[in-house]
Amino acid sequence: MVLSRFWLVIFISSILFVVISLFSGHSYTIDSVLNGKKDDPILISEKYINQIPVFIKDSINKSEEKTFIINRDTLNADTTYVYKNKTVKIFSGVQKSDGLLPTCKSTLLDLILPLMAYLAFFCGLMELLIISGASEKLAKALSPVFVKVFPSIPKNHPSISYMTLNFAANFLGLDSAATPFGLKAMESLQEINPDKDKASDAQIMFMCLHASGLTLIATSIIGYRAAANASNPADVMLPCIITSFIGSIAAFLIVGIRQKINFKSASLVITLMVLIAAIVGLLLYVNHLDLIGKNYFTANLSALILVGIIAFTLIFAFIKEKQFTAANTTVYEAFVAGANNGVKTGVTIFPYVLGMLVAISLFRNSGLFEIISNWIAFGFSNLGVSKDITDALPVALLRPFSSAGSRGFLIDSMNTFGADSMTGRLSSIFQCSAESTFYVIAVYFGSVNIKNTRYALQTMLIVDLICVITAIFVASWFF
Template structure:
């Protein structure tokens, strides 16, 4: 119900703003470009994709996702049949049994979730999505009401959307292509922001679900993760830019290949028919990709309408005017478009980040802050559409509100850290 209201509000607001611009400010062609506009069209004054083009983009995205889903779901199938998922479940069981009290001990969903979180940690978005969908499907098996999000699904999705990430690989790569003097300077702020956002998501959802976080097991795990992140921050702070790039590539690429190797070796040891197991899992990737197309089209079209109508420009002008009125420093405002659109569209936020780099320079405060915003959380509405859509959840309860509140904590933390690191 919450998603339905938000989606309806996006469309209504976009059309109202476009109507005001058309009838009061003389933008007579705005309706036409909102519907049929292509960002590549030199005659398009908006330089943004309209509704029709966005529908094609959504379907194209799902088609490209088929291969990734097939690969990682196939590997997941091998791991399940070889007992690897059960092993992961036993390892993390003491912690997850407190954070997800409704999940039975040793349930495969625990292993699926840890695979998803591990992919997120390494900045491997393409791997995280298949693992996350598999986790949602496992949790759906335990869900007594198949159309209403369970407590466990909400906790998992909010922790996933917070996007705890050790290595913002894509942001570093983009900053490198824009010839930033030090493309890796957003590494530590991104790491801290995602950690704070994840802790905020856990606190928010635990409060709603009345989970006691002061249990020894939870405290021990949180302190352990905090210590690891602290050591990583200390180690990275001693490296130069080139060494950080080399380290991030080695860690992210090396670990995913190590996972592949361990899964295959484990299956061979257990005398599993590896290729048949892979094919069985890969078939589900194709079916899942088809299932999420309607949800993705709906979300991306609504976001497209908000962008092409100029709603974001109105919001940005209002925010900047507000801070000017109170006499506050406004140099962070130029990076806010990335933060505002990040919950709605990862691709659009990436475009906003690149646009900020081009207009302000890759080494400007706004460019660095926009990079932190881009690397600091996942795309909330995309995650909701894809993950809940994959299992047919219609009532998301308080999931979206919790995610957006955690996003707000992350944005505020990013701004504060950027003044410390980049000002």
């Protein structure tokens, strides 16, 4: 219900703002909102050639392309004059994201089809883990801890192994693997959900822990920083880990208090201590490496573990081939059957993802998001917050809505202020410290047709806010 109302508010307010901007003269055309593409120049006016300044007119006439560009610097938007069909079109600035119709197309071609491919492959592997009995063994090993965190889940339930693989993939920055494992976990949890239209306690806990984004190896962030010529691309790794870890603890505490979980459980305390010790130990190891060593380690660890998971699954399935025969199938046929289920899941979630991304596209291109973010930045600056911090806030504000959009702001901030600036580093921490909340809600709950997400959205947004505040303090401390 909350998600539905929020979606409607975004859509309706964006449409109203677009219409008001058009008829009040603040916008020249609304075509870009519908048909424009990211980074396209924005048409702001159109005049007859005798209505423009003489020096611009002369420059256009001298140009073979009948085009004149001014303000060509990195800090101000270019203004471009293009003479065509007896009029001069004036463009200024670029579009922040694809318009409504291109978003529909890119959602299918650039997001859902690749996601379906990932789902097909990893759901095929999951089918091998299920039939071979590997997932059952993993669930048995982890049940003592998981039944404390998820008391409504029966002991040794298959969802435990799926959630474990999802958390591990997130932990290592393996986004392509995390989503299929997570969707399989939601599907398994839905089987024991007494009210199929309403999110269960276990599903909410899983979603909030997943969305808190605990990441050990922020591979993509390191890559962006390296591309932006950062002196040490991996120097944000420790701040990212601290921020996302605090976010995960906050998510667990907020949901746990609401679900009345026993925090004094010995198994929970021991698990938390082991996790902290593992993180600290790995950080100490990475910290003693030189720059080339850090880059080599962070570039290969995640990929090596993913290859290891694939190899283990196939080898274990080969060893347990008799169990496939008993199930009247073969290893390859089981993989194909699992892959087919992955494709079906991708088709199921497409409408949910499309609806959310189209609303976000309209919200950004309407100009309403920019106004809200500018006012928030203005409010922070009046509170004495450093400009280095307020310049990074657009990344934090857009992150819950769109990973691609916030990534665009991240790259822009590093190009504008420098990858080694406080703004560039803080933007990097914002980007890697949480998930895209609305996208995650749409994908995971949509995959099992959950209509009432209860308090999941509010909790995830609170955790996002905690991550933003933590990131600011951690970045100020480190840099």
